Amino acid sequence: MSTAPSESRAESRPYHHGDLSRALVDAARKILETDGPAALSLRAVAREAGVSPAAPYHHFKDKAELLEAVAHEGWHELDEALAKARASADGDHGRMSDLGVAYVCFARDNPALYRVMYDRSRDKDALPDQMKEGGAYCQVRDTLAEHADNGVAEIDLELATIAAWCAGHGLAEMIGFKQFAALKTQLGGEEAFLRAVFEHLGMFAKFARD
Amino acid sequence: MSTAPSESRAESRPYHHGDLSRALVDAARKILETDGPAALSLRAVAREAGVSPAAPYHHFKDKAELLEAVAHEGWHELDEALAKARASADGDHGRMSDLGVAYVCFARDNPALYRVMYDRSRDKDALPDQMKEGGAYCQVRDTLAEHADNGVAEIDLELATIAAWCAGHGLAEMIGFKQFAALKTQLGGEEAFLRAVFEHLGMFAKFARD
DNA sequence: AAGATTATCTTGACGGCGTTCAGATTGGTG
DNA sequence: CACCAATCTGAACGCCGTCAAGATAATCTT
Numbered sequence: 341m342s343t344a345p346s347e348s349r350a351e352s353r354p355y356h357h358g359d360l361s362r363a364l365v366d367a368a369r370k371i372l373e374t375d376g377p378a379a380l381s382l383r384a385v386a387r388e389a390g391v392s393p394a395a396p397y398h399h400f401k402d403k404a405e406l407l408e409a410v411a412h413e414g415w416h417e418l419d420e421a422l423a424k425a426r427a428s429a430d431g432d433h434g435r436m437s438d439l440g441v442a443y444v445c446f447a448r449d450n451p452a453l454y455r456v457m458y459d460r461s462r463d464k465d466a467l468p469d470q471m472k473e474g475g476a477y478c479q480v481r482d483t484l485a486e487h488a489d490n491g492v493a494e495i496d497l498e499l500a501t502i503a504a505w506c507a508g509h510g511l512a513e514m515i516g517f518k519q520f521a522a523l524k525t526q527l528g529g530e531e532a533f534l535r536a537v538f539e540h541l542g543m544f545a546k547f548a549r550d
Numbered sequence: 551m552s553t554a555p556s557e558s559r560a561e562s563r564p565y566h567h568g569d570l571s572r573a574l575v576d577a578a579r580k581i582l583e584t585d586g587p588a589a590l591s592l593r594a595v596a597r598e599a600g601v602s603p604a605a606p607y608h609h610f611k612d613k614a615e616l617l618e619a620v621a622h623e624g625w626h627e628l629d630e631a632l633a634k635a636r637a638s639a640d641g642d643h644g645r646m647s648d649l650g651v652a653y654v655c656f657a658r659d660n661p662a663l664y665r666v667m668y669d670r671s672r673d674k675d676a677l678p679d680q681m682k683e684g685g686a687y688c689q690v691r692d693t694l695a696e697h698a699d700n701g702v703a704e705i706d707l708e709l710a711t712i713a714a715w716c717a718g719h720g721l722a723e724m725i726g727f728k729q730f731a732a733l734k735t736q737l738g739g740e741e742a743f744l745r746a747v748f749e750h751l752g753m754f755a756k757f758a759r760d
Numbered sequence: 761a762a763g764a765t766t767a768t769c770t771t772g773a774c775g776g777c778g779t780t781c782a783g784a785t786t787g788g789t790g
Numbered sequence: 791c792a793c794c795a796a797t798c799t800g801a802a803c804g805c806c807g808t809c810a811a812g813a814t815a816a817t818c819t820t
Contacts, residue, residue: 567768567769570768570769601769601770602769602770602771603770604769604770604771604772605768605769605770608767608768608769609768
């Protein structure tokens with residue numbers, strides 16, 4: 341009576357609610373953006389989606405599985421951000437540092453989402469599955485390969501990709517630290533700071549090689 | 551009566567329990583090692599220490615403050631590990647990679663503790679205070695300075711230290727990932743893998759510089 | 761030495777959490 | 791239309807962080 345169930349809801353609308361899984365993921369992301377990871381309880385997500393606390397259990401085995409879905413979306417969007425950065429690189433054939441900057445900026449702009457993404461990875465002791473297809477990891481490797489066009493050993497490419505990924509992730513987690521504020525302004529902004537750090541990785545690598 | 555309060559307990563033994571703050575931190579670390587970060591509840595810590603759930607509140611303002619104390623200890627031990635690695639470097643005057651390996655190995659051997667350490671840092675958006683005195687951060691910077699003995703700009707040293715720290719942290723968080731297992735055995739062990747990744751940072755840095 | 765003071769710890773309670781289960785409701789199928 | 795399976799609700803369990811009130815014990819004052 342009072343509730344009109346014939347709301348034109350996208351396409352599938354499989355049952356009562358109309359794609360509740362989708363709504364739950366959206367609600368989770370909204371809470372993440374608004375109130376941060378600490379406020380992301382399963383009950384709060386259900387509340388935000390307008391269902392009872394037990395409803396999510398018909399779509400996700402537990403809280404971890406919902407977060408997994410959120411993280412999956414995050415990785416997908418990171419892939420897109422990197423692809424865009426690679427396509428519109430301001431250099432000749434896609435500067436490596438543009439990828440790094442895009443990666444860190446994604447983490448800076450979506451801190452809570454990025455945290456969920458990595459927390460899930462750590463709990464599984466594994467990189468996300470996407471990386472084995474055409475995901476972010478492969479994009480980094482391919483860009484590295486483009487630069488070193490005159491033949492690089494497979495293993496060197498793999499190790500360099502891992503190295504780049506570690507540097508990017510490390511910087512992504514620390515970009516917001518207060519201690520770097522002075523250095524950022526001194527270098528003329530956050531992006532300049534990022535590029536500078538990436539470029540100074542070589543100094544460490546050189547000394548690590550003795 | 552039944553409880554003998556005159557147990558010779560170290561030195562201070564200020565009140566009823568005898569340095570409960572200390573016992574709480576120890577209990578927290580024991581739980582961390584045994585059952586991981588997910589099991590680290592304030593009530594469990596109190597249980598482990600043999601006191602009521604409310605007792606910790608007379609020594610720590612809340613759970614976060616207890617974790618802060620645990621993290622503080624962790625940073626201190628990391629400092630010591632790095633200092634030891636720096637002192638007993640197998641190279642001429644302290645190889646840079648020995649520091650990196652020591653850092654990552656500390657994280658690998660104390661995964662739960664390392665996670666608490668960094669989670670606390672992220673919540674404060676700041677590196678731990680120790681780093682400003684003679685802590686791990688300064689050790690990395692000093693070692694870098696030793697290698698580049700013929701005068702390096704202050705800012706380059708700072709940026710290289712940050713770069714090294716990011717790489718170390720990134721690798722520390724990923725060292726356990728399953729995807730790297732094959733590569734590790736192929737390179738002859740985990741330590742060789744670590745050194746190889748560190749050395750390949752230069753490849754990324756070179757391309758980042760264009 | 762005795763009383764007052766202060767720090768420490770316990771008990772009990774509150775609301776929120778993740779999760780489960782029995783039962784109500786509803787969409788799809790024969 | 792009757793049935794079935796999928797979906798959702800309501801209530802409950804045990805755990806959590808935290809707080810307030812009271813008991814207990816060490817320290818301080820005199």
